[in-house]
Structure formats: C-alpha cells, structure tokens
Amino acid sequence: MAGTEHEHERADGEADGEADREAERSGAASGGLSARDRSVLALERLGWSGPGAKERAIRERLDISPTRYYQLLNALLDDPAALAHDPLTVNRLRRRRAVQRARRDPEDPA
Numbered sequence: 001m002a003g004t005e006h007e008h009e010r011a012d013g014e015a016d017g018e019a020d021r022e023a024e025r026s027g028a029a030s031g032g033l034s035a036r037d038r039s040v041l042a043l044e045r046l047g048w049s050g051p052g053a054k055e056r057a058i059r060e061r062l063d064i065s066p067t068r069y070y071q072l073l074n075a076l077l078d079d080p081a082a083l084a085h086d087p088l089t090v091n092r093l094r095r096r097r098a099v100q101r102a103r104r105d106p107e108d109p110a
Contacts, residue, residue: 033081040072041086044093
C-alpha cells in the first residue's frame, strides 16, 4: 500500500512539471496570464460544499495536485496581471491571506 501512495505522489509531481512547462509555452512569459493561471482563478471563484469537492475538481480540471494548486494560487495573488484579470477574487484572497498570516504571527505587519 505504501508503495502505491509513493508512486501516486511521484506521478502527481510529474504531471505538475508538465503542467508548468505547458503554462510557460501558453503565454505566461509574454507578461499575461497563462490559460492555467486563468483556470486557477476561475476555479477559486466557484463556491464549494467542502474541501473534498474542491480538491477533486482541482485534480480533474487542472490535472495538478491540490498542493501545487495552492502554490500557484499564492503566487498569483502577488501578480499584477492576476489582479488586473480578476480584481474581486484576487483582493478577496489577499485579505484572507493577510488575516491568516496575522493569526499565525500577530507581530508580522505583512
């Protein structure tokens, strides 16, 4: 069983690497958002009944692991192109991130 889990994690990592290369080819280097970046923001706009449904949608729609999804999403929150593309979602998520950071470290001004 443990070998199966490890193989699954390795397969996710390989898929994530391919998704990263595809995003680079699809226009991220040109200063705009890639199709994958726009898909991450679109997925974040949707309402979810629970974390299981969202994680399943991340895997099915974006073909990446939830961990990689949240890494990409966090980077998008600092991207001016993402803010220009979807200001409501990005600002909402920035506020949520700031609250979470303040809870973890009340002395951190960020």
